[in-house]
Amino acid sequence: MKKNKFFIGILCMLGLLIIIGCSNSPIGNVEKETGSEAFSEEVKEFRVEAFQFGFEPSTITVNKGDTVRIIANSRDVPHGFAIDEYGINLYLDGLRSKTIEFTADKTGTFIYYCNVPCGGEHSSMRGRFIVK
Numbered sequence: 001m002k003k004n005k006f007f008i009g010i011l012c013m014l015g016l017l018i019i020i021g022c023s024n025s026p027i028g029n030v031e032k033e034t035g036s037e038a039f040s041e042e043v044k045e046f047r048v049e050a051f052q053f054g055f056e057p058s059t060i061t062v063n064k065g066d067t068v069r070i071i072a073n074s075r076d077v078p079h080g081f082a083i084d085e086y087g088i089n090l091y092l093d094g095l096r097s098k099t100i101e102f103t104a105d106k107t108g109t110f111i112y113y114c115n116v117p118c119g120g121e122h123s124s125m126r127g128r129f130i131v132k
């Protein structure tokens, strides 16, 4: 009889633990949604410099779901920084850097290019934005 009571006691404690566990999990999820620290996705920051006639770096690689922050500037004459598929179009006047933040929600290799006529080899100003 004593053994039985002990067993029932353990069952009750297990039940309680399960109830506490269940009631805790939604609260945990809410914290994940509101606190940016809790996100598993990373913010990936890149400093991009445009110049006659190219970009440094010329390849940017991120993972799908990453928050991407691009801080772009020109080191000489005005240039553009555009990625059509992501609707990005920055005018880089060479005076101050421009920052754009977005979620890399499409996988693939996308071309970033200069869309401000900047000289003879303007059309060769290309880089690759790769989302794995």
Ligand SMILES: [Cu+2]
Pocket (backbone or CB within 6 Å): 079, 080, 114, 115, 116, 117, 118, 119, 122, 123, 125
């Ligand atoms: Cu150009």
